[in-house]
Amino acid sequence: MKNSKMVWIDVLRTIVAIVISLLIIFAIILFASEDPLNTIKSFLIGPLTSVRRMGNVIELMIPLMFTGLSTVVLFRTGLFNLSAEGGFFLGSVAAAICALTLNVNPILKLIISLIMAALAGGITTFIPGFLKAKCNVNEIVTSLMINYVCLDVGLFFIHTYFVDPSINSKYSYKFDSGMLLPKIISGTNIHFGLIIAIICIIAVYYLMERTSFGFKATLVGTNSVMANYVGIKSATVILGTQIIGGLLAGLGGGVELFGMYTRFQYLDLTDYGWDGILVAIVARHKPELIPIGAFFLAYLRIGADIMSRESDVPFELVKIIQAVVILLISSQAILASYRKKVLIKETKALEEKEA
Amino acid sequence: MESFIKVVFTADFLFTAIRVMTPILYAALACMVFYKGGVDAIGTEGIMLLCSLAGVLGGYYAKSYVIGLLTSMAVGAISAFLFVYATNIWKIDEILAGISLNTLAGGLTIFVLYYITGEKGSTQSLASPVAPSINIPLLKDVPFLGTIFSGHNLLTYLGLILVVVLFYLIYKTPLGLRIRSVGENATAAKSVGINVIKYKYITGIIAGSLAGLGGAFMSMGYVSNFSRDMVAGRGFIGMAAEEMGRGYPLGVLLSSLLFGVADSLATRIQMLNVPARLVQAIPYVVTIVVISIYSYIELKKKKMKKG
Numbered sequence: 108m109k110n111s112k113m114v115w116i117d118v119l120r121t122i123v124a125i126v127i128s129l130l131i132i133f134a135i136i137l138f139a140s141e142d143p144l145n146t147i148k149s150f151l152i153g154p155l156t157s158v159r160r161m162g163n164v165i166e167l168m169i170p171l172m173f174t175g176l177s178t179v180v181l182f183r184t185g186l187f188n189l190s191a192e193g194g195f196f197l198g199s200v201a202a203a204i205c206a207l208t209l210n211v212n213p214i215l216k217l218i219i220s221l222i223m224a225a226l227a228g229g230i231t232t233f234i235p236g237f238l239k240a241k242c243n244v245n246e247i248v249t250s251l252m253i254n255y256v257c258l259d260v261g262l263f264f265i266h267t268y269f270v271d272p273s274i275n276s277k278y279s280y281k282f283d284s285g286m287l288l289p290k291i292i293s294g295t296n297i298h299f300g301l302i303i304a305i306i307c308i309i310a311v312y313y314l315m316e317r318t319s320f321g322f323k324a325t326l327v328g329t330n331s332v333m334a335n336y337v338g339i340k341s342a343t344v345i346l347g348t349q350i351i352g353g354l355l356a357g358l359g360g361g362v363e364l365f366g367m368y369t370r371f372q373y374l375d376l377t378d379y380g381w382d383g384i385l386v387a388i389v390a391r392h393k394p395e396l397i398p399i400g401a402f403f404l405a406y407l408r409i410g411a412d413i414m415s416r417e418s419d420v421p422f423e424l425v426k427i428i429q430a431v432v433i434l435l436i437s438s439q440a441i442l443a444s445y446r447k448k449v450l451i452k453e454t455k456a457l458e459e460k461e462a
Numbered sequence: 463m464e465s466f467i468k469v470v471f472t473a474d475f476l477f478t479a480i481r482v483m484t485p486i487l488y489a490a491l492a493c494m495v496f497y498k499g500g501v502d503a504i505g506t507e508g509i510m511l512l513c514s515l516a517g518v519l520g521g522y523y524a525k526s527y528v529i530g531l532l533t534s535m536a537v538g539a540i541s542a543f544l545f546v547y548a549t550n551i552w553k554i555d556e557i558l559a560g561i562s563l564n565t566l567a568g569g570l571t572i573f574v575l576y577y578i579t580g581e582k583g584s585t586q587s588l589a590s591p592v593a594p595s596i597n598i599p600l601l602k603d604v605p606f607l608g609t610i611f612s613g614h615n616l617l618t619y620l621g622l623i624l625v626v627v628l629f630y631l632i633y634k635t636p637l638g639l640r641i642r643s644v645g646e647n648a649t650a651a652k653s654v655g656i657n658v659i660k661y662k663y664i665t666g667i668i669a670g671s672l673a674g675l676g677g678a679f680m681s682m683g684y685v686s687n688f689s690r691d692m693v694a695g696r697g698f699i700g701m702a703a704e705e706m707g708r709g710y711p712l713g714v715l716l717s718s719l720l721f722g723v724a725d726s727l728a729t730r731i732q733m734l735n736v737p738a739r740l741v742q743a744i745p746y747v748v749t750i751v752v753i754s755i756y757s758y759i760e761l762k763k764k765k766m767k768k769g
Binding site: 187234238241242243244245247248249251252253255256259260262263266267381384385388421423424425426427429430431433434437438 | 553559569576582739740757
């Protein structure tokens with residue numbers, strides 16, 4: 108089944124969904140803008156017009172890849188654990204606390220901080236997963252609540268112990284400049300986090316698609332009855348995925364902090380967790396396609412940002428696109444009849460082969 | 463400790479707690495109806511946000527708060543109806559559709575706001591009407607109790623009345639029975655001839671209107687204008703309050719009140735040099751603990767039955 112047409116149909120469906128949503132956006136711009144052609148131009152072409160802007164797209168891809176990857180792993184076993192948002196936030200809090208308290212050489216400090224960030228994320232997403240697996244608690248509600256706990260507890264620590272009184276905002280003290288992630292492309296802010304993200308994608312791809320753990324997780328997610336029947340310990344597999352998903356989200360929080368900031372500045376949740384869901388959907392929940400999903404969303408964001416500065420259409424247009432894309436891609440209706448035809452044809456072909 | 467009691471347990475504080483509770487109560491009631499009818503409630507957050515803008519605009523153009531409230535309810539009902547349509551006819555996953563709805567609300571409200579007022583922050587420039595506060599005769603003259611229970615917004619009282627009305631509707635009427643049977647086991651309901659999708663639409667319309675009133679309270683009662691992302695998670699907290707109240711109207715009311723008390727406590731307690739952020743986290747932690755205990759007990763019961 109490796110060369111099955113089905114994979115291509117799924118890709119085609121994604122593309123159709125994206126094209127339809129872009130058409131809807133053009134329609135909105137046509138209706139809302141005084142100068143629709145230039146608005147569309149700055150939205151679509153804007154990010155390509157300078158190295159700095161292209162850099163912005165890649166920079167934004169980095170946190171999106173982490174939370175997107177996190178979502179792929181978190182959702183793999185069929186749980187809707189939405190706490191990547193909290194994991195990302197608490198990850199950056201943990202990273203900031205380590206960065207401001209440890210007294211070791213910068214490189215070691217960076218490594219410890221990132222490990223602590225990942226652990227903080229792992230603990231965050233573990234809780235809803237654990238409660239679901241052991242007590243059958245609705246993971247959507249607990250994960251949403253956990254997000255707020257992360258926000259409140261995280262800001263409590265930062266604001267109580269680490270606020271720099273010499274500046275006017277509630278920002279933390281500056282991090283040791285030696286521990287910030289180095290920029291890897293001059294003229295942009297693209298930082299070493301990109302490489303960490305790519306390593307994570309390769310590792311997750313290997314784990315989820317090439318090991319028995321990944322296979323078990325997929326089976327638990329697609330057919331839990333079957334998984335139980337063949338003797339897979341669902342609870343263990345679920346807990347594994349929930350921790351790994353959180354490690355990725357938390358690490359993303361730390362990487363973003365040391366890549367893009369010099370102080371801890373967040374005053375609210377970052378929304379990267381929610382964005383991760385979109386990224387995962389566009390990537391069809393395949394780890395290897397996460398960069399495409401992240402690129403798609405990052406490009407839209409930067410495009411919309413440029414558009415809002417160069418035209419009369421506000422940035423929030425991008426949220427409308429996001430909503431439409433989620434709906435269209437997750438709709439089973441697009442190309443459904445075509446998909447069915449191909450499925451029947453392939454099954455028949457297989458049956459004939461067997462006979 | 464003495465100062466703590468002085469600051470916290472005042473009539474004024476309890477008044478605030480009820481005020482803060484109101485939008486959460488509406489959200490929780492909406493979630494309750496959604497769940498009863500077997501519709502996922504994660505979109506409540508977005509519906510409330512859409513409705514808080516719709517109410518202000520409806521009220522502003524018609525120069526009447528009643529029209530504002532009705533606009534909110536209509537927008538809520540329509541969005542929930544479309545949600546049910548999309549999830550059942552287009553077969554979109556309910557949770558993803560809900561997330562999409564929340565995302566859409568965050569963008570669309572600001573988009574519309576920008577085209578109407580030219581601002582992206584709030585509708586302060588529009589003189590929109592607000593729902594009135596009501597002093598209850600006799601009760602308002604009773605010391606202490608009068609201060610706590612009188613003088614609330616019309617919508618607060620309406621919310622409390624709706625707790626009773628919904629109890630009656632869900633548990634004492636044929637409509638309620640059908641909604642519950644669709645929610646508990648759609649296949650079984652279908653087999654006895656109930657039109658499942660019809661009752662899901664009805665569920666959506668009732669729940670959406672409730673969420674609409676909650677949204678309207680935010681922009682026409684709690685404060686007097688719409689500002690961006692003003693629902694700020696109250697829809698999600700409503701889901702938690704519903705879960706903690708186990709789907710019973712009285713339970714939902716009490717758990718909403720818990721959130722109201724904790725939230726106003728956090729605001730108050732800042733005066734006493736107690737970390738407000740930690741106090742704010744308490745209701746979320748309590749929710750997680752309480753619903754875990756419930757679920758654990760239920761799981762044990764099931765196992766007992768089986769074994």
